[in-house]
Amino acid sequence: MYEEKIVYAEEDQSSRIVKHKVRKTYADIADACFTGGSKVLNIMQLIDIVAVATLYLELAGHLLVDTFPFLKISTLAWTIICALLLLPTVFFKTLTNISWLSLVAIFSLILMFSSVVWYSLDNTIRWDLSSMPGFRLDSYSLSSSIILFNFGCQFLVPSVEQSLKDKSRFDPMVNWTYLITGVLNLSYAFFAFLTFGEDTREFITYNMPLGLLQASVSLMFVIKSLLSYPLMIFLIVNTVDALGLSYIPNCFGQRDGESPSKWAYIFRILLVMFTLLLAVVVPHFTLLMGFTGSLTAPWLDFIFPCLFHLKLRKDRLSYWTIAINWGVIFVGVIGGVIGLVYSTVQLVQAIWIDLIS
Numbered sequence: 001m002y003e004e005k006i007v008y009a010e011e012d013q014s015s016r017i018v019k020h021k022v023r024k025t026y027a028d029i030a031d032a033c034f035t036g037g038s039k040v041l042n043i044m045q046l047i048d049i050v051a052v053a054t055l056y057l058e059l060a061g062h063l064l065v066d067t068f069p070f071l072k073i074s075t076l077a078w079t080i081i082c083a084l085l086l087l088p089t090v091f092f093k094t095l096t097n098i099s100w101l102s103l104v105a106i107f108s109l110i111l112m113f114s115s116v117v118w119y120s121l122d123n124t125i126r127w128d129l130s131s132m133p134g135f136r137l138d139s140y141s142l143s144s145s146i147i148l149f150n151f152g153c154q155f156l157v158p159s160v161e162q163s164l165k166d167k168s169r170f171d172p173m174v175n176w177t178y179l180i181t182g183v184l185n186l187s188y189a190f191f192a193f194l195t196f197g198e199d200t201r202e203f204i205t206y207n208m209p210l211g212l213l214q215a216s217v218s219l220m221f222v223i224k225s226l227l228s229y230p231l232m233i234f235l236i237v238n239t240v241d242a243l244g245l246s247y248i249p250n251c252f253g254q255r256d257g258e259s260p261s262k263w264a265y266i267f268r269i270l271l272v273m274f275t276l277l278l279a280v281v282v283p284h285f286t287l288l289m290g291f292t293g294s295l296t297a298p299w300l301d302f303i304f305p306c307l308f309h310l311k312l313r314k315d316r317l318s319y320w321t322i323a324i325n326w327g328v329i330f331v332g333v334i335g336g337v338i339g340l341v342y343s344t345v346q347l348v349q350a351i352w353i354d355l356i357s
Helices: 002-007 015-020 026-033 037-067 075-091 095-121 137-151 154-163 167-199 212-243 262-281 285-313 319-356
Strands: none
Touching (some): 026 037, 026 285, 037 075, 037 212, 037 285, 075 095, 075 262, 095 167, 212 262, 285 319
16 A cells, blocks of 8 residues: 555656656656666566466356356366457457446455355354464465455556546545455455365365355356456557557557557457466466466565655655665565565476376
């Protein structure tokens, strides 16, 4: 939450910041701080968003196997089917259609969260606080990376702030957003772990008894994943456009509402196929989240925001604020390195086991 706020500090009086239009996008802030900073930032964001899109396909494929076991369709086949179902979304011209899909995805997520928490509260007789595990560096680092992977949103902050009519509501908006998402995720994870203990699986539906509730929760997961996927493709395309690569055609129309070129549609289809390939090649949902979170999240969520803050406001920051920023950078670097090492080892081990089994 601290990083979101410093990504866009109130700097109306700074002619340097106004000159570079730092408030427009996260990449603009990077360019205002360092030459070529936007390129590095966009590449980091691209890796992060591609991983999210890949994980949505992978998650949907795995859960559909359990939702419809009587169909005898493999995980690979379900994943391919999901990708094919999502192909028509590459023809969306604006965010309007995508926003409606995202709205339905949010409702599905709320229903899924509510169902899992309700099931856990209905099974309080199974709760055992003594089953809480002790601290382990490998487990903690992987869990932290997964949390960062899911919570990072710094690259969206400047655009969101720019769209606010009342800029003074930015801080309360960030506070309430993180409070609500934090409470929801903490309740979901804590109650589920109290119910299933050390047997908690990477997909919570694997722990639930077969039946209507388990199938419904799995289906809500699938709907949320599939309907969130088009937004990820849109963000990937937007980021690629921002990179300004000469050998990739413009992926949007020259004017609002105008259809993109045929080559742009081909590029979008190739993006869907690429995420499908990754989902098939790396079939380890949790470990892939941890690896990506360790690789990109420390930079996007800790290091870059603090570096930008120090660079743009170095003459107006107190020694205490400077110390806090460097402390956050230190935590991001150390935590990122440790998380990357452990998540890489576990991911390689899992893939090796798949190959020899």
